[in-house]
Amino acid sequence: MRICVYPGSFDPITCGHMDIIERIVDMFDRVVIGVLQNREKQPLFSLDERLGYIRRCTPGYENVEVEAFDGLLVDFARAKNALYIVRGLRAVSDFEFEFQMASMNKKLYPEAETVFLMTNTKYSFLSSSMVREVGRWGGCLRGLVPGEILPDLMKRLKNSL
Ligand code: ADP
Numbered sequence: 001m002r003i004c005v006y007p008g009s010f011d012p013i014t015c016g017h018m019d020i021i022e023r024i025v026d027m028f029d030r031v032v033i034g035v036l037q038n039r040e041k042q043p044l045f046s047l048d049e050r051l052g053y054i055r056r057c058t059p060g061y062e063n064v065e066v067e068a069f070d071g072l073l074v075d076f077a078r079a080k081n082a083l084y085i086v087r088g089l090r091a092v093s094d095f096e097f098e099f100q101m102a103s104m105n106k107k108l109y110p111e112a113e114t115v116f117l118m119t120n121t122k123y124s125f126l127s128s129s130m131v132r133e134v135g136r137w138g139g140c141l142r143g144l145v146p147g148e149i150l151p152d153l154m155k156r157l158k159n160s161l
Pocket of ligand 1: 008060
């Protein structure tokens, strides 16, 4: 059984994340979306909010599981019996950090492979921080975040000012 972990902050989930998820559900038998709990930088959305938004966007997928994790990604991947770690790449600027992280994870968990998926070009400019910034000032997020959470997210972000 091919199991992958797709880790991230998902603060909040965007159409760019969804695009990756839609592609990996067909590539793997099981997809575990791992929502990172502890970060030096405080996320805008609480862990429960981030998990909730992702769950609301992925109800139709039988092989998707959404879970929080803390600590080392490799420990989480091992606990999930995942031999694949999925990451998205948007621009050259993503590469340096992703390369470092993949190399370190290879050292810590040699059996696992990091798999990179190129962004869908229409989402190459899209990030959670952009969504937070646009939403905070009342900009329309249609097409940037999944429709299931669009109204709630826009309301929530406007109130985050
Ligand atoms: P992190 O803080 O760990 O990078 P994010 O929630 O920002 O967490 O992103 C999680 C993963 O999704 C990362 O691999 C990131 O590159 C990828 N990703 C984010 N936005 C996009 C996008 N627009 N297109 C493709 N991949 C994306």
